[in-house]
């Protein structure tokens with residue numbers, strides 16, 4: 188597929204993503220064998236990954252959606268987690284799988300994990316499409332990662348810059364001229 192004019196280069200092609208997602212779905216099928224997890228899509232960035240991941244999973248599961256944002260105040264990790272859409276599922280005693288597109292500073296997931304753990308799930312795991320470990324500000328390691336990437340401004344396959352580019356089917360690096 189021809190790349191968008193604002194994309195410097197394609198970091199992960201559609202094919203690479205599809206292979207990674209399929210392999211992850213198989214791992215998760217093994218993990219949740221015989222159980223019925225609730226798979227949580229953290230809006231908006233994870234929509235593509237979420238949709239592709241669950242459709243590759245054979246496990247019987249339920250889905251739910253959440254919309255959160257992490258507010259920094261001085262040190263970002265002390266900021267609050269704002270929930271603009273909460274789960275509609277009671278997760279007490281459930282196996283919960285949080286699906287994220289990217290983990291950067293780790294602040295959002297660190298707080299989200301703490302919040303959801305207070306609701307007493309049977310288990311709580313995080314699966315992320317992308318991880319930028321170099322950027323971490325808090326100790327937050329996802330249980331499952333598809334791709335560890337360099338610290339580049341990535342867009343596409345759900346990820347945005349100023350709400351744009353989420354519909355690109357690949358993960359690309361944004362040209363500096365677009366945001367500088």
Ligand code: PRP
Nearest residue numbers: 230231232288289290291292293294295
């Ligand atoms: C992104 C991503 C994570 C968070 C990761 O969401 O989906 O939730 O940022 O960053 P962190 O590790 O530094 O906390 P974003 O707030 O951009 O919202 P979006 O998914 O709606 O684009």
